[in-house]
Amino acid sequence: MPIFTFSTLKIYKQHFFTMFDHKGKLLKISIGLLFLLYIYCVVFPVPNEYINILKNYGKFQSIDNLFDYAVPLLAALVIFYAFLPDYKEKIYVFFQFYTDKTYSSMMICRWLTFVVTFSIGVLFSHMMYFRNVAFLDVQSVWMALAKLPNLFMLCAVVLFFMHQFKNAYIGLFVMLAYYVFDYISAGRTLAYLSLGAHSNNFYYQYSPTLYIVNRIVLVVVSIILLLLTCRKHPLINITKWFRR
Amino acid sequence: MQNQLRVQNLCYQIGKREILKNFSFNCTNGIIALLGNNGVGKSTLMNILAGILYPHSGEVYLNEESLLSHRSYPIEKAGYLPQMFDMYHNVTGYDFLSYVYDVKKLPPQDKKQHLQQIVEDFSLQEVIRKKIGKYSGGYKRRLGIAQAVIGHPDLILVDEPTVGLDPEQRIAFRELLSRISLHSITIISTHIIEDVELYSDKLMIIGNDHTLQFDGTVNELIDLAKPHLLMAVIDKRELNEVRNKVHIIEEKRMADHLIQIKYISRNKTATVLDNSCQVREVSLENAYIYFQHAQNL
Numbered sequence: 235m236p237i238f239t240f241s242t243l244k245i246y247k248q249h250f251f252t253m254f255d256h257k258g259k260l261l262k263i264s265i266g267l268l269f270l271l272y273i274y275c276v277v278f279p280v281p282n283e284y285i286n287i288l289k290n291y292g293k294f295q296s297i298d299n300l301f302d303y304a305v306p307l308l309a310a311l312v313i314f315y316a317f318l319p320d321y322k323e324k325i326y327v328f329f330q331f332y333t334d335k336t337y338s339s340m341m342i343c344r345w346l347t348f349v350v351t352f353s354i355g356v357l358f359s360h361m362m363y364f365r366n367v368a369f370l371d372v373q374s375v376w377m378a379l380a381k382l383p384n385l386f387m388l389c390a391v392v393l394f395f396m397h398q399f400k401n402a403y404i405g406l407f408v409m410l411a412y413y414v415f416d417y418i419s420a421g422r423t424l425a426y427l428s429l430g431a432h433s434n435n436f437y438y439q440y441s442p443t444l445y446i447v448n449r450i451v452l453v454v455v456s457i458i459l460l461l462l463t464c465r466k467h468p469l470i471n472i473t474k475w476f477r478r
Numbered sequence: 479m480q481n482q483l484r485v486q487n488l489c490y491q492i493g494k495r496e497i498l499k500n501f502s503f504n505c506t507n508g509i510i511a512l513l514g515n516n517g518v519g520k521s522t523l524m525n526i527l528a529g530i531l532y533p534h535s536g537e538v539y540l541n542e543e544s545l546l547s548h549r550s551y552p553i554e555k556a557g558y559l560p561q562m563f564d565m566y567h568n569v570t571g572y573d574f575l576s577y578v579y580d581v582k583k584l585p586p587q588d589k590k591q592h593l594q595q596i597v598e599d600f601s602l603q604e605v606i607r608k609k610i611g612k613y614s615g616g617y618k619r620r621l622g623i624a625q626a627v628i629g630h631p632d633l634i635l636v637d638e639p640t641v642g643l644d645p646e647q648r649i650a651f652r653e654l655l656s657r658i659s660l661h662s663i664t665i666i667s668t669h670i671i672e673d674v675e676l677y678s679d680k681l682m683i684i685g686n687d688h689t690l691q692f693d694g695t696v697n698e699l700i701d702l703a704k705p706h707l708l709m710a711v712i713d714k715r716e717l718n719e720v721r722n723k724v725h726i727i728e729e730k731r732m733a734d735h736l737i738q739i740k741y742i743s744r745n746k747t748a749t750v751l752d753n754s755c756q757v758r759e760v761s762l763e764n765a766y767i768y769f770q771h772a773q774n775l
Binding site: 252253334 | 528529530531532550551552553558560562563564565566567568569570573574576577578580581582583
């Protein structure tokens with residue numbers, strides 16, 4: 235069964251600025267943040283001797299934290315803010331009722347609107363940021379795409395826990411805990427679920443393949459979390475375990 | 479059109495705790511009130527009927543069409559007003575109703591006229607273009623029920639409709655419900671007995687054991703309770719002593735230190751006070767209290 239149908243997308247598009255993001259306020263803020271990021275990347279690109287730095291020190295740390303940690307966190311905070319009233323005012327009950335299929339396509343659309351906006355922003359900014367290393371070639375595109383799984387993961391984690399606990403602040407707390415734990419442990423403790431595998435470059439030291447596995451795992455887990463979140467009748471119910 | 483809702487052997491549990499046990503009933507157009515103590519499963523039943531929760535076993539058919547299909551829920555045939563209804567505060571009432579109309583996939587050519595009719599029916603003209611955040615509790619509740627009736631659904635579910643409303647708003651709300659129930663099955667979950675007495679055609683009581691204990695009309699419940707309710711006039715000073723002997727369900731102050739009490743004769747000690755007589759006028763509240771008391775015996 236298709237999650238999206240043309241008619242659902244049409245309804246979503248028609249009501250996005252009146253229902254879900256009044257006058258596009260949050261979308262404008264997101265685009266504004268991404269514009270500032272772009273300006274920063276244009277003014278302060280990575281140094282010319284970036285590759286040499288990698289070779290000498292064996293790590294990207296602090297250079298790539300911007301795309302591995304800072305931007306995904308911003309995106310996750312935007313997702314938190316976008317869905318905050320749903321859980322604060324219990325509006326999610328209403329949307330659950332108006333989900334006529336197995337998955338809430340409206341919820342997926344709302345999540346995707348912000349995640350896709352941030353992804354596009356990241357792709358453009360990243361290309362400018364690394365223009366001294368590679369620009370508008372396959373390498374630059376691959377480097378930029380490798381940054382997206384972090385963004386997907388944090389945005390999926392925050393929404394998943396908000397929905398599971400029906401409490402926005404628990405979602406925020408779990409997402410921040412995951413983020414801070416990964417950052418402090420330099421991405422090592424969470425292994426394949428690490429956000430900082432790139433910034434801290436530890437997988438590169440063993441095998442670049444492990445890094446690719448890490449990226450794929452993040453994308454797959456994000457998709458699973460998103461689908462679990464948007465199911466009308468949850469397959470798992472975390473709050474049930476606490477009520478026993 | 480006469481609609482029919484058929485619920486068969488519904489069971490729902492959280493962990494090992496049973497919330498609904500073998501719940502079965504049939505109903506047709508009219509207002510069906512769902513009564514029961516807190517935590518007996520009223521809201522759970524409403525959520526199952528609204529397709530929000532999925533039961534562990536059982537079936538629900540609306541006009542012989544299953545409501546529990548995993549693949550789809552006929553939102554165009556149902557309306558739901560949750561207990562804590564709220565909407566994004568910066569959305570206008572009209573934009574909200576317009577969204578609901580579109581989500582129900584109703585014919586676009588009739589949209590303007592249908593929404594206008596609903597706004598008039600629910601006297602929302604004054605506030606419909608205002609942001610929902612500026613609505614009073616009464617208007618918000620009215621908007622909530624207005625969205626539930628969009629598309630004239632066959633089944634309308636209203637959870638605790640009059641909570642938080644002042645007496646005047648409650649009267650207005652009762653009138654609205656009576657009107658919409660003419661053409662649909664309207665199930666109302668409530669614990670305000672007064673509301674039920676005034677507008678419900680049928681009454682269902684969920685017992686503390688999470689099963690359906692009573693399924694009938696208000697008069698049937700009153701008839702059931704009537705033989706077990708007695709009335710006596712006692713001295714005010716004896717009240718505490720009498721309280722220890724019988725289960726008093728109503729007290730009415732009279733002149734000269736006298737109090738008229740209604741009490742349940744059918745209790746563990748089966749005490750009957752002197753000069754007692756059968757209660758002639760039994761209210762639904764009296765009958766409901768008797769019913770709950772009898773369950774615990």
